[in-house]
Amino acid sequence: MSTPKFLALTIKEPKQKTPLTLESYEEPDLGSGEFLVQNVAVAQNPVDWKQLDWDYGVPSYPWTNGGDLAGRVYKIGPDVTKFKPGDRVIAFASRKTPRHSAYQTYTVALENRTVKLPESVSFEAGSTIPLAYTTAGAGFIDALELPFPSLDGPLPAKPNGEPILVWGGSSSVGLYAVQIAKLAGFTVIATASPRNFDYVKSAGADHVFDYNDSDVVEKIRAAAGNNLSRVYDSISENGSIENAVKSITAPSGRVAVILPPKPDASTSTVKVIQTGAIKASQNPDIGKAVYGLLEAALAKGIFVTNKVKVIPNGLLGVNAGFELGRTHKVSGEKLVYRIAETPGLN
Structure with missing residues (x-):
């Protein structure tokens, strides 16, 4: 098994004008109900580039953002009972710390914000679901x-x-x-x-x-x-x-x-x-109902997912994707980044 590379697309300062770059980090510790997902695809939402441009919702710098991810469970932490290593999943990243965000190679995910992704749904399509659906x-x-x-x-x-x-x-x-x-x-x-x-x-x-x-x-x-x-x-x-x-x-x-x-x-x-x-997240009853329907609907194959537009260059392609977002050139589709296409990752 190859040694994992922990790389995150990093915002270094408020309203940063220079392109975001990849920074390495140590494998994060896992708390109760947390597990590590090896990201395969991540999707862009309007809030992502607005956080950068408006200095919005970022508690401290450096920061990594992104809310939508799809991948495989890499390692589980304490009290995780629903998932095991190797499971295909999609998750709504909590973004409570940089390690809990999506624009990186591995993300710390929460059990109550994650559902299994059936083989019938691609990682790219799956990555478009969590934030919008929630x-x-x-x-x-x-x-x-x-x-x-x-x-x-x-x-x-x-x-x-x-x-x-x-x-x-x-x-x-x-x-x-x-x-x-x-x-x-x-x-x-x-x-x-x-x-x-x-x-x-x-x-x-x-x-x-x-x-x-x-x-x-x-x-x-x-x-x-x-x-x-x-x-x-x-x-x-x-x-x-x-x-x-x-x-x-x-x-x-x-x-x-x-x-x-x-x-x-x-x-x-x-x-x-x-x-x-x-x-x-604030109301467990809402979360249970919302994610319960999502997992069941995916398993039955009855959800139409967002249209996907893959932007090249993996995580480094996010810079181009943000520009498409801020210039209103994204309509009726979601921009998706394949982690494996990130230059220098392999």
């Missing part, structure tokens, strides 16, 4: 206050075709919001660009409208009838929150958003509530 699932429960689907038994209070709107159905978060809503029994209305209509319908959307249409709100309201009370806004900027609120046709409603809303976003009848993946 955000969608947590918002469904926490912000929208809806019963969460389960593949293990009947749903409580099944909505029987009640409409729900997912604004931005082809986004990373929106795609999973569509699928969760469909599994829960909703009639799913979504917005997307026309080139992504078929993609969003393949995930379960019953109606898809162009978010750029001047009459998109009227089309949504017509499709929903007088019973639309829940909206998941997976974009939460550029007027989407206002349109989401206007789309509500029921006497009262709730809109889940993933970015901070304006103070006056809510109205007398519609509540706008920010949500995020952190809710699944």
